[in-house]
Every structure is written in structure tokens, then in C-alpha cells.
Amino acid sequence: MASDTWKILLLRLRHHLPKMLGVAVLSTAVAAGCWLAGGLGLPVLERALYDRALTTFTRSKGQSADIVVVAIDQSSLDGVRDNPAYARDFGPYPWNRGLWTRVVEELANQGAKAVLFDGVMMDEPSTDESTDAGFAQVLKDTGLPVYLGVATHPRAAPLPKVEPVHPPPAPDFGEGADVMMAMARVLAFPVKTDGRALPVLESELLPGARQPNHLVPPIAPLLAEADGFGLVETEPDPDGVLRRTRFAYTDGANAYVTLPVAAAADFFGAGELVFSGRTLRLGSRELKVNPDGSAELDFGGPLHERFPIVPVVALLDAWSLRQEGKPPTGGLGIEPDLFRGRLVVIGPTALGLGETRVTPFGSSAPGLSKQLAALENLLSGRFITEAPFWVSLLFALGLAVLSAVLLMTVRSPALELAWLLLLVVPLSFGVMGASLALGRVHVLAALPAAAGLLACLGAMASNHLFANREAAFIRQAFSRYMEPRLIEQMIEENQLPKLDGEERELTAFFSDIRGFSSFSESFQHNPRELVRVLNQYLTRVSSALLNEGGCLDKYIGDAVVCLFGAPINHTDHAVRACRGALAAQAEVAKLRAEFRAKGMPDVYTRIGLNSARLFVGNFGSEQLFDYTAMGDGMNLASRLEGANKSYGSLIMIGPRTYELARDHIEVRELDRVRVAGKAEAVTVYELLALKGALPAQKRWTVQRYHEALALYREQRFAEAAGVLKAQLSEDPEDGPTAVLLARCQKYQEHPPAHFDGVVSLEK
Known part of the structure; x- marks a missing residue:
């Protein structure tokens, strides 16, 4: 099945x-x-x-070993405000640059590798210019690389076009110098685009109305002392979520890189940023990017899971302790050597500072999450890139x-x-x-x-x-005659029945109950029970046939007519028919045991099988048809079923069935017979078992029967009778042996006038 x-x-x-x-x-x-x-x-x-896939499949375990966040969080805002000395020295937020002077000095003392300021704009002079000078001086004195974020604005003055080099020459802001040109040389970055257009710095003031943005340069003292400058564009997707980054932009005159690229360029010894196909090269680092030069950010998780976070106020306290000659990390939540050899990113995380952004990992992530992810991806050498569209x-x-x-x-x-x-x-x-x-x-x-x-x-x-229209018709028409799986096979093989029929070779099956008239007489006072018993018999015999791929043709009282090899063109139709006949006899044997247990009369089923080319199809009208076969082969199958009575056999098969199935079955050659109306004699066989399943005793009986049959055909009737008589004493239930013995004894007493070894089957 x-x-x-x-x-x-x-x-x-x-x-x-x-x-x-x-x-x-x-x-x-x-x-x-x-x-x-x-x-x-x-x-x-x-x-x-x-x-969802990003948050489900790419969440990293553990914190970054390369980057530490110094957060402008709520505890820092409260700590500076509530400390009289800090409040006096640094004022309200945004604090004056004296605070950042102490932070950078403390980070340098604790061994930080570099510092990036994101979200802390240094583009307006302080009211106390000494704090700006002090901050610039600490950058120079500590030698700690510091990279500043640069904002853009539509009302900023455009910078002139320059030929950038990296690192840029020291800017000249002296009297008579072209300040705008000096600023452009510091902020612009050499970018080779391989023919692709860089994204333009612009903003959308009203829906559909966009205008160019220009850089807002940091104050002059910091332009001279900071190690690099980079854009801190938000870069949201159309739905406002931060998922990707571009590495460089243009204002129409010069190219400018983002803050993480500005820092990474120095780490990797890059003199320029080079795009080539789907590759970005930055000094010794080569990365895969999208065709448009962008890349998707591998966040790895929320900011608090990915990076150690230290409040700004903790560094101020550490600086104060150091001034007092005390250990700068005790009781401040700063682990020893936390900053040593690491990059430090400084930015706001407090909700009230307006830097909240949406990322795949949260709807209220600090804005610096994007810069942190970009920087970490640059350091690890791998962003997320789109697969080619194909x-x-x-x-x-x-x-x-x-x-x-x-x-x-x-x-x-x-x-x-x-x-x-x-x-x-x-x-x-x-x-x-x-x-x-x-x-x-x-x-x-x-x-x-x-x-x-x-x-x-x-x-x-x-x-x-x-597909189901025609199939539904076939299923309805054949559902009572065939197994559903075979109907499906017929449909898929496109072997759909035709009203005009076709000729093909198949095997016909006929069966009948021996002594059914006597059997039915026992139910003459209870005909309903007879119907129930008959239905039970037909159901079990039919199931055995259907399981072997047979197609039920009709019931004639207790007789069953079945076709193998039509409408499905099974090439092994003869083998299937033999298996079905043996299975039907096995079901009848079970029924006989059940009948005997109930005191009911015994029954036998006789079966005839014959393979031949027959005309098969739907015979009838458009409204009612019967799928059946016609031809001499059908008649012979019916005659073989009836001939079992004359030979004492249960299953008789014709010569073509034997020829097709001989390698799969055990048989006994019964006789050569002549059908009424036909001059040609055919050899008929008794089907006994599947190959290898015949018991040794029955095999010996068959062998002795064949010896006697050969003697009989030579008209040595007495010798044949001797062989049969001796074997019948060993196997008294063997019907064909008893029938042939009786015939030999008859011919021994009354020799035939014309003997050809052929028996004529009566109608």
C-alpha cells in the first residue's frame, strides 16, 4: 500500500x-x-x-572587550547638579568643557586607547573661553587620540572644495588665513568611490521638500588638536528604525566620513577610504558592503548587554580622588584596568537629552547605539550585508x-x-x-x-x-469498484475510462460458492440473516481482491467478477490476480471456521482465472455505465471456475495466466481441456500457493500426480491408477488425485475408442 x-x-x-x-x-x-x-x-x-531575525539569531553573549561607554546618564546629571563643586565649575547641562578636560585627563591616566565623542557637540565657544583652551591643551598634552562628532545643518555655511589628504595638515587659523579652507582640509576625507555617487547631506524640512545640509565645524582650538572628525548622522530607515550605516557622505563639494570611520582610519593606517564593487577598504581593513556602499549594523544586542557602561560622574570622582592621592577606582564602580587599551565612546544615554532612537533591539535606545555598533563592526571586520538580489x-x-x-x-x-x-x-x-x-x-x-x-x-x-473536476467524476464512478489509492493512480496515469472501450491484455477473476443453494436453504426462515452473511462474505472476498489492485466488475448473486490490469494498466496483472485469489481463499477459510463455530453449513469458494486480450471499457449510456470486459477470455475464466467442480480443485487458472505468473506461484497441471465451440485444447492448472509457500506433503502429492498424468496420457491407465491409489492413501483429501484415479479406473475397464488426452468442458 x-x-x-x-x-x-x-x-x-x-x-x-x-x-x-x-x-x-x-x-x-x-x-x-x-x-x-x-x-x-x-x-x-x-x-x-x-x-525579529536580528534579535532572535544574532544576539551576542558577553560584553565587548574593545569598547567602553562613558555615559551621560541620569546619575551623572544628578551627580553634577548635586555636587556644589561640580555645579560651580561646570554649570548646568550642557556642561562647559572644563568637565571634559578632567574626563579626558582621567581616561588618559587610566590607559584608554582613544576617545570618541558622540552626541557631545563642540561647535560653539564656551562663555568662558579658558575652558575651551584648557580642553584643547589637555588633548595636546595627554597625547590621547580624541575624535569628535560633527553635526550638519541646512543653515550652516558651505565649505569650499579642497583636495583632502589624511592625516590632514595642521590648520592655519592665523590672521589673514582662509579659515573656511583650513576647516575644509581638516574635516574632508579622501574617498574613492569607484564611480558610485556618495549620499548627499540633506534634510527634509517638509514632506517632499529636501534641502542640502552643511557641516557645522567644531571650534578652532579643537580643530587644531583633535585627531579626527566624523559625521554623526542619524541615518534612519523609512520607518524611523536605525538598521544601517553609510560610511561617507558629500555636501556637493567634499567627501566626509562618519565618526567610527574617522577613528578606524587611524587604527588601520588608512590614508583614504576606497569603495570597489561590494568591498570597502580602509587601510589594512577590507569589508564587505552593499552595492550602494551601505552596510547593515550587527548590533549584537541592546547597548547595556554589549558594552561596559561607566557614568561620567564616576570619572569626575576618579579624577578628584587622584588629585588627592587616593586610588581612582575604589568605590566608584570602575573595575581596575577597565579602560586600559580600550576605545572609549562618550555620549548621552539619559532619556531627557533627546537622543532616544529606535533600533531592532529596542524602541528607546540611546542614540549612540548606532555609532557603537558601527565602530565595533569596523573593529571586528564584519557588517551585515544584503545577499545579491539573484x-x-x-x-x-x-x-x-x-x-x-x-x-x-x-x-x-x-x-x-x-x-x-x-x-x-x-x-x-x-x-x-x-x-x-x-x-x-x-x-x-x-x-x-x-x-x-x-x-x-x-x-x-x-x-x-x-485538476479535480475530471478526477472527481472518476472517483465517483469507480469508488465502489476499486481501492481509492488505485483510483488516484489511474487518474495520475491519465488512464481515464472511455465509453467506447479499448482492447488490452488483463486477467479475469470469477468466483462462486459451492453448494450455495443448500447453504441458503438453512436461512429460508431468516432471509435477513442470509443477506447479512452474504454481505459479509462478499465484503471480505472483495477486500482481498481490491488490496491486490483488482477492479470489481459485478456481483451475480454469490458470484464475484473482478478484473486485474484494467482500468489501471498493471503489467503484473496475472501475478496480482493469483495473489488476490489466494488471499480470497484465505478469507473464506477464516469464514468457514466462524461458520462452523456458529453451527452454520460449511461452504467452499471456487475460483477461475484467465489472462487474455479482452475488450474492456464502460458499456452503457452517459447516465449509467458498467465497467466490464468482453471476449472469449472472459468466457474461459467463467468456465474454469465451474470446472473446479469436475476436478475437485479450488482455484483453476488458464495457460496464459500460468505463463505470465509462473515464476511467482506454485501450481499443479490438471489436464488439457477443450472449451465448447473451440477446436483447440488448452492446458489448465490448479493454483496452490505463492512461490516457496507450498508444504512438503502437498509438493509430493503434486509430483506423484504429474507422474500419473503422464502415464494416463500414454494410455497406461492401470499404472497410473496404481500411482494415484497409493498417493490417495497418503493424502485422501486431494480432490484432483481422486478425480483422475476414477477416470483411469473407468478407462481401464472400458477403454475409449478415440483417446487424445483432452477433456471437453461442458457449458
Whole structure:
């Protein structure tokens, strides 16, 4: 049964594969068109799936070993305000640069590798210019590399075009110097774009109205002493979520890099930023990027999970303790050597400072989360990049093909619903998650999900609106005659019955109950019980035949007519018919035991099998037809069933059946017979068992019978009778031995006038 099921599935796949592929290709093409046009909400779905995959599959364990965050958090705001000395020296937030002087000095003393200021703009002079000078002096004296974030604004003065070099020459802000030119040389960065256009610095004041932005340079003392400057653009996606970064921008005149790139350029010894294809090169570092020069950020988790965080006020306290000659880390929550050899990023985390942003890991993340992720990705040498579109398209096609093939092959309503609702999107999501986790590659999920869903709908439409119409007719017509799995096989092989019929070789099965008239007489006072018993008999015999692929032709009272090899063209129809006949006899043997236990009369079933070319089809009208076969072969099968009575056998098969199934069955050659109306004699056989299943005693009986049959055909009747008589004493229940013995004894007493060894079967 399992093999038949697989055969049906393979047949469906073979016959409908072009249609399945057509559905898949069309679905993929529609989904790709919608993706490119931004239809069906696919970009929104993609962003949602990407965020969930990022948070599910890429969350890192442990904190960064390279970066420490110095946070302008609420505890620092409160600590500076509540400390009279700090409040006097630094004022309210934003604090004067005297505070940052102490912070940088303390970080230098604790061995920090470099400092990046994000969200702390240094573009306006302090009211006390001495604090600006003091901050610039500490940058010079400590030698600690410091990188400042640079903001942009539409009303800022544009900088002139320059030929940038890195590191830039010391700026000249003396009397008569071109200050704007000096600023441009410091802030611009050499970028080679390989022909691609850099994104333009601009802002959207009103919906649809954009205008260029220009850099707001830091104050002159810091331009001269800081080691680098970088943009701190927000770079949100259309839905406002921070997911990606660009490494360089232009204001139409010069190129400017982002703050993480400005710092990383010095770490990697870079004199320029170079884009080439999908590669970004920064000194010794080479990274994969998207075709437009962007890259998606691998956040690794929320800021508080990824980085050690120290409040600014803790560093102020550490500086104060150091001035007093006390250990600068005791009781401040600063672990020994926390800053040694690490990059320090300073930025606001307090909610009231207006730097809250949305990331895949949270709806209220500090703005510096983006710069931290970009810096860490630069240091690790790996961002998340989009897979080439053809990869996602191929994945979409593969999922569409899988959906169409699966649903159009299995054709299960339950599977259709499960695959449609539960598996397509999770499968796309799982592949996206695996690509992010294993390769930090963003394979699209919304496009494949849409292609898969459209393919599901196309497959379901094909199943229910087209393929099932003709199949439903066949199922209804043959449901009472054949096993459902064989009907499905017939449909998939496109072997649909025709009213005008066809000629093919098949094996006909006839069976009848011996002594049914006597059997039925015992129920003359209870005819309902007779009907129940007969139905039980027919059901069990029919089931045995259907399990072997037979097609029930008709019931004639207690007789069963069945066809093997039609309407399904089984090439092993003779073997199937033999197996079915033996299985039917086994079911009858069980019924006999049940009847005996109930005190009911004993019954036997006689069976005739014959293989021949017959005319088979639906004989009848458009309104009512009967699938049957016609021809001499059918008549011979019927005659063989009746001839069992004359030979004392149970299953008699014709010569063609024996020829086709001889390698699979055990038989006894019974005789050569001549059918009424036919001059040609045929050899008939008794089917005894499947190959290798005949008991040794019965095998010996058959062997002795064949010896006697050979003597009989030589008209040595006395010798044949001697062999048969001796064997009958050992196997007294063997009917064919008793029948041939009686015939030999008859001919021994009354020799025939004309003997040819052939017996004529009566009508």
C-alpha cells in the first residue's frame, strides 16, 4: 500500500511537473514585481522579519572587550547638579568643557586607547573661553587620540572644495588665513568611490521638500588638536528604525566620513577610504558592503548587554580622588584596568537629552547605539550585508517550486492549510535567520514568502478548480469498484475510462460458492440473516481482491467478477490476480471456521482465472455505465471456475495466466481441456500457493500426480491408477488425485475408442 502511494505521488509529479513549474515561475515573477514596486506591503514585512531575525539569531553573549561607554546618564546629571563643586565649575547641562578636560585627563591616566565623542557637540565657544583652551591643551598634552562628532545643518555655511589628504595638515587659523579652507582640509576625507555617487547631506524640512545640509565645524582650538572628525548622522530607515550605516557622505563639494570611520582610519593606517564593487577598504581593513556602499549594523544586542557602561560622574570622582592621592577606582564602580587599551565612546544615554532612537533591539535606545555598533563592526571586520538580489530571487523560486510541487502532488486540504499558514513564512524567516547567524548575510524573507504564498494559492486553485473536476467524476464512478489509492493512480496515469472501450491484455477473476443453494436453504426462515452473511462474505472476498489492485466488475448473486490490469494498466496483472485469489481463499477459510463455530453449513469458494486480450471499457449510456470486459477470455475464466467442480480443485487458472505468473506461484497441471465451440485444447492448472509457500506433503502429492498424468496420457491407465491409489492413501483429501484415479479406473475397464488426452468442458 505504501509503495502504491509513492507511485501515485511520483506519477503526479511526472505528469504535472510543467504545470507546477509554471505556477512557481509565475508566482515568483509576480512577487518580484511587487517587491521592486514596493507593493503588497513587502518592504514593511521585510523590515519586520529582519528585525525579529536580528534579535532572535544574532544576539551576542558577553560584553565587548574593545569598547567602553562613558555615559551621560541620569546619575551623572544628578551627580553634577548635586555636587556644589561640580555645579560651580561646570554649570548646568550642557556642561562647559572644563568637565571634559578632567574626563579626558582621567581616561588618559587610566590607559584608554582613544576617545570618541558622540552626541557631545563642540561647535560653539564656551562663555568662558579658558575652558575651551584648557580642553584643547589637555588633548595636546595627554597625547590621547580624541575624535569628535560633527553635526550638519541646512543653515550652516558651505565649505569650499579642497583636495583632502589624511592625516590632514595642521590648520592655519592665523590672521589673514582662509579659515573656511583650513576647516575644509581638516574635516574632508579622501574617498574613492569607484564611480558610485556618495549620499548627499540633506534634510527634509517638509514632506517632499529636501534641502542640502552643511557641516557645522567644531571650534578652532579643537580643530587644531583633535585627531579626527566624523559625521554623526542619524541615518534612519523609512520607518524611523536605525538598521544601517553609510560610511561617507558629500555636501556637493567634499567627501566626509562618519565618526567610527574617522577613528578606524587611524587604527588601520588608512590614508583614504576606497569603495570597489561590494568591498570597502580602509587601510589594512577590507569589508564587505552593499552595492550602494551601505552596510547593515550587527548590533549584537541592546547597548547595556554589549558594552561596559561607566557614568561620567564616576570619572569626575576618579579624577578628584587622584588629585588627592587616593586610588581612582575604589568605590566608584570602575573595575581596575577597565579602560586600559580600550576605545572609549562618550555620549548621552539619559532619556531627557533627546537622543532616544529606535533600533531592532529596542524602541528607546540611546542614540549612540548606532555609532557603537558601527565602530565595533569596523573593529571586528564584519557588517551585515544584503545577499545579491539573484540569491533572494533564487530562494523565492525554490520556495515557490517547493510549495507548488508539494501541494499539487499531495493534494491534502490539511497540508494546504498548514503549509499556507504555518510553514511558508517561518521557512523564509528561518533561512533569513540562519544566513544572519552563520554568515551575517541578509537574504530576503518577504519576497520568498510572497512567492511561496502565491504559489500555494496557484496550486490550490489548480487542485480545486481544474485538476479535480475530471478526477472527481472518476472517483465517483469507480469508488465502489476499486481501492481509492488505485483510483488516484489511474487518474495520475491519465488512464481515464472511455465509453467506447479499448482492447488490452488483463486477467479475469470469477468466483462462486459451492453448494450455495443448500447453504441458503438453512436461512429460508431468516432471509435477513442470509443477506447479512452474504454481505459479509462478499465484503471480505472483495477486500482481498481490491488490496491486490483488482477492479470489481459485478456481483451475480454469490458470484464475484473482478478484473486485474484494467482500468489501471498493471503489467503484473496475472501475478496480482493469483495473489488476490489466494488471499480470497484465505478469507473464506477464516469464514468457514466462524461458520462452523456458529453451527452454520460449511461452504467452499471456487475460483477461475484467465489472462487474455479482452475488450474492456464502460458499456452503457452517459447516465449509467458498467465497467466490464468482453471476449472469449472472459468466457474461459467463467468456465474454469465451474470446472473446479469436475476436478475437485479450488482455484483453476488458464495457460496464459500460468505463463505470465509462473515464476511467482506454485501450481499443479490438471489436464488439457477443450472449451465448447473451440477446436483447440488448452492446458489448465490448479493454483496452490505463492512461490516457496507450498508444504512438503502437498509438493509430493503434486509430483506423484504429474507422474500419473503422464502415464494416463500414454494410455497406461492401470499404472497410473496404481500411482494415484497409493498417493490417495497418503493424502485422501486431494480432490484432483481422486478425480483422475476414477477416470483411469473407468478407462481401464472400458477403454475409449478415440483417446487424445483432452477433456471437453461442458457449458
